[in-house]
Every structure is written in C-alpha cells, then in structure tokens.
Amino acid sequence: MDFQDIIRQLVERIEKMKDNVLTEEATKNAFIMPFINALGYDVFNPTEVVPEFICDIGTKKGEKIDYAIMQDGKPVILIECKHCLQDLSLHDNQLLRYFTVSPAKFGVLTNGIIYRFYTDLEKENVMDEKPFLEVNLLELRDTQIEELRKFHKSYFDVDNIMNTASELKYTNELKRLIASEMSNPTPEFVKFFARQVYSGQMKERAMEQFTGLMKRAASQWKNDIINERLKAALNNDVQVSTTSTAEKSEPEAEHCEDSDNGIVTTAEELQGYYIVKSILAQKVSLNRVVGRDTKSYFGVLLDDNNRKPICRLWFNRSNKYVGTFDAEKNETRHLINSLDEIYTLAEPICAAVDYYEGTTNGGE
Template identity: 30%
Template sequence: MERFIQRVSSHIEHVNKVGAHCISEETTKQALILPMLDILGFSPYDPTKVQAEYGSDFPGVKATERVDYALFSNGTPVLFIEAKAYAQDLTNHCPQLSRYYNATPEVAVAAITNGREWRFFTDLVNRNIMDKDPFLTVDFEAPQEDAAEQLFRFHHDKLEAGALRAMAEENIYLSAFREAITSSLRECDVDFVRYVATRASIQRQLNARFLESIQPLVVQAVAQSVSSMVATSLSRPQKTEEAPPVVVLSDEDAPIIDPDNEKIITTPEEQKLYQICQEILPGEDLSMRDTETYFSVVSGGKSNRWLFRFWGDKRRPAIQFIEPMTESHNIEAQRAGLEIGKNGRIILNKPEDLYRLAGILRDALMYCQNDENFRRSSRRVESDDE
C-alpha cells in the first residue's frame, strides 16, 4: 500500500507538471492516462488486461462509437474508460459510454477522465443502467488526502463489483449529508432555527417573529459549537436518534388526464419514458402523444413519425419502434436482458429499461427524420396500431 501511495503521489506531481503540454487527446492518453492505468495494475502492454478502442463485441454499433479503454479481469470486462484531452471539460460525458455500460452487465464501473480529473460512475439508481452523477471524483489539481486510498479500490488485484457498489453508495450518502449539514449550518434558515429551538426545549411559542429574533443567537451558537468540536476532536455525538424516513410526493407521481377525453390518461410511467427519451436525444424536436390504446413519442410534431409506441399493460408492458427490428437490434435487446415479444415488440417492465435500448431509439429517430421513408407508397403498413 505504501508503494502504491508513493506512485500515485509521484503521478499527481507528473500530471501537474506536464499536463498543460497535453494538447491533444492522444497525448493525454499516452502521457497521463496510461501511466495511471499501469499504477492501478492494468498494464497497457497486456491485452488481457487493457484493450483500446473496445467495441468489437457490441452488435449494431457504428464504427465511431467505441470505448477508449476496457479493463479486464479474468477475461471479463470490468471497467470502461472514456478519455478526453487534458483541457477538456468532463461535465457532459459521452453518450456512448453509458450505452456500452448499460449493454454490458458484467461491467461494474465506468469512468471518464482528462488525465487530471477522474469521474467514476456505477449503477446505484437502476441496476445495469449508468447513473447520471459520479459516485467518486478525484481531482489531481486539488487532491484530497485519501485520494490514493480511494483509487486503490480500483486496483486490478482489489477490483470487486460488490465492494465498489458499496463504496459508491457510501460516497453518495456522505456527500449528500455533508452538503445538507454544511448548508444548514451556514444559512441557519428558519427551519433549522426552529429545529434547534425545539431540541433545546425553549419554552416559548415558536412563531415567525420569535424565530427571527433568535436567529443571530443560533448563528453564534453554531460557530461556537463547531469551534468546540474541532478543538476537542469530536467527530460524532454520543447518542444518535434514528430519524423516520421522509416520503416526498411530487406532481410527477400524478397521471395527466386529457381534458377533452377522460379515457386518455398519461401515466407517470409514460411521462418517465418521455423524459428518458429527451435525455437520450437532447435537443431534438420531440413531443408525446397519448391515445386510449397506446402512448407514443413523435418527431417534429408529426403523428405518423413516431419513434416508438408503448402499451402500458400491467402484466406485460411493451414498446415497439417505428423501424422494423433488424438482427442487430434483436441482439442489442437480448444482450440488454429484455424479452422480445410478437410483432417486434420488446417487453419493458420499467421505463428505465429504455436507457438500455438507446441505440435502437437513435436509429428510430434517424428513420423518422428521413423523408424518403414517408414518401414511398410501400412504406410500412401499421397493422398493429390498435
């Protein structure tokens, strides 16, 4: 472990020294990313551990859609890495990274890096679907004290999917709790002041005027308490009380009823499908259309250019894309672990499964955007509309 920490420390110094000279993505890979993979036990010279431009095992993918690096353990891909140039912002990571991740269940982690910053993703929200937010970010320009210890979890000899997911969940919760606590202490808003007054058993009516009057005192008390905790090295209270779970209801949980036809009800699942569709195809002219029989998402506001139709049957909800399913589409759906029913429909047990069909959805959009597909008299007969 000491040797590993030393190597990481030396690499951080190297990145900060030569990073500005890594103008291109290829230079960043060679000078900054591959050395880090070697430190993690994934020798770039060993094809059983590292494969560049990985994509040969993914059916239906375009030649340009490849993962920069796939890291292997015991012959199985365990971590995908998308590489960017040193100066490039990582905020909008490449869509194909999530597509590869979603279609490869054995991969536990995906990462995107520009050599100086590493962002790691897993599937805490929905299993086998890459989360939108990273569970760990390591920035070599301002490294945390435990950066090496965090990275050690990704070492070839230590990499274990269950342990990584547990660490990811822990990091997500810690980050959220820390942000909430910091915000509460800094702002000392009325809710926090009321909480403190209640815990302090103040024998007064906690109306707005009183809470406003004691707010400066709470701010002062917070500052003194934090200083005292730091001085005495207290990290946690002697006794904790388990808070009851909080259930948050939002308008997203409610169905939308058509004011002109009460039989047309757009369910929360259908609304979620539309939201996911927008996330996969950002910036496209999409709209949702609902009928008594099925729900659809259309392109350009034209009802005949539907990307997909969804039947929300409680037992076997199914989706069908406008473009006839090709062999590569079938393979992509099967690889995603989804069942293909009759007439090319795919069983979609939950809206989030649409993430795993991102490639087919993009092909459906291209089909809708090609006017030739709607000029031919021999175009597809929609015999299964109803």
C-alpha cells in the same frame, strides 16, 4: 514502491505538467495512462487495457469508449476521458449509454485530475447519475488512496467494491448536504434546531434571528473542531506545559503554563506557528523550531531555548501582531491583517536564526 507512493508521484507529475497539457490526447498520455498503470494494468497489453473499446449500441455500430480495463476477456471498468481543463458532466454522455450494453460493473469519467466512479446501485444495469466515489488528485486524502487501491489489479474484487460503494455514495451525499446546511441553512433546518431551544412561535422575525444564530454557531463549531485537531496533531510538537523554575527566571520570554492556568492555544496561533516553520524549512531542521504558548503570546523558539526567540505571535487581542527580534534581541512588532502576511516577514524571521547560529557560545 508502495501504491500510495506511486499515486503521490503521479500527483506531483500532474502539478508540474497541468498547465502544459493542452489537448484531450495529451491528457490521456500524460495523466490518464499513468493512472491506469498505477492501478497495476499494462496500458500496452490489449488483454488488460483496450483503447478505443468498441461498444455497439442498438443499431449504432462501432461506438467507442476511450479505455476498457479487461479481466478474463471481458471489460470490467469503462473509462471515458475529457481534457484536463474540461468540466465533467454526464449529460448526453457516452459512458451512460455504454454502461447499459456492457458487462462492465464500473464506469469512470475523468479529466485526468478528477476521477468519478459510477456503478448501478439504484437500478441494475443502469448507471447511477451520481458517482459513489469522486477523487480530485490535487486534493487527495489518505482515505481516498485506500479506496483507489481497491481498483488495483492485485486487489480488484467486484463484490468487495460493491459492498462499500453504497455506503460511500450516500455518506458523501450526506456530507455535502450537511456542509450546505451549515453555510446556508434552509428554513426546515433552522426550525428543527430552533424548536429545541426556543418555545415561541417561529414567525418571520424569529426565523431571521435563528438563521443568523445557526450560521454563527456552525462557524464556531467548525473552528472548535479545527482547533482540537490542530492541538492533537501538534501534541508532540508544541509544548504547552509548566516550565522549570530555572527557565522562569529568564527575562527574555514568558513561558507556557498548563491549561489550568488559563492558557488557550488557538487555531490561528497554531496556523501561524506552521507558517513560521514553513519559512524556516530550508534553513534549519524543523524539529529545532519549537512553539510555546503563554497567556500573552505564542512564542517560537530555536532549540527550545528561551534565549533564542525567533518570533512571537501576539494574537490574543483585536489587532494581531508578529514580534521579530534583532541581533540584540530587541523586539519589533508588525501589525498583520491576515496570517498570509507572516510570509512577508520571512527576512527578519530567518535573520533571528542566523544570529543564534553565528553565536559561538549558543547564547547559553
């Protein structure tokens, strides 16, 4: 089984068991030992993994850390564990102290769900206060799996990891700073951009105005990015194209035109479309559920057939509606205040599919 599949299986295990893991020892047994095993190390082989590894610190003898991963008889990774519901903090933490007296180049602080990886980028043999890599297994991204793969027994190479650790650490720090500035811009950040578009003095009133403008601009920019990514992801799924003359003659549904004709598929429409697909996941093959945008609404069809409308998303207005269909294809519009409310319409959405599946001639 591929490393990625093994990690995904572990994630599923955590999701199912996390509410029943009540102690630190249970966290080790249920989550952390399987994680170490996923990295290719035999947790029951003391030449590879030593539990309760002894790290003598000065006059203190017999100090122990939860696990040490060994290579050629020496520790290369130190792991300190907490209970899965416990916050991770390095203050007065054993890992900081053990790292200094150990030949290990990497320290890991974990509660079985979040893994923080540390090294000594800032001062040799002194562990950095901030991790160069943090992975939350319940919010796992593919790029993070590739970073975890570097710690696998088969690929583990100190120099290789160190070469990317610095870039990872500072890139992540910059991302956090950018995210913070986007949501709550500091005066310095506001001034930096305002001075490039505004020639007046940045007095209190101007600062208030541009602080609000920065927040709105940042929000719109993020929405534009999400919209573009959703469109790209659904490029082979959602059909936004000029329809044939025969299809245009059908009275039951308006059809999509190309972007030159003014159709704009929004992020909300695509998100709503995905919710409809999730509702129908257990009923039909999802490749039979096709989305088509029009100037008035975003339509969801069965089998890409205009005679089989499942629902319509009327989102191009101040009030948002979802249109559902009965057996005679009469449309009923339901007012929604949030996209989550689409789930409350699961019954009529599924019923529409049942109507078409029960029609002997398929409605053609």
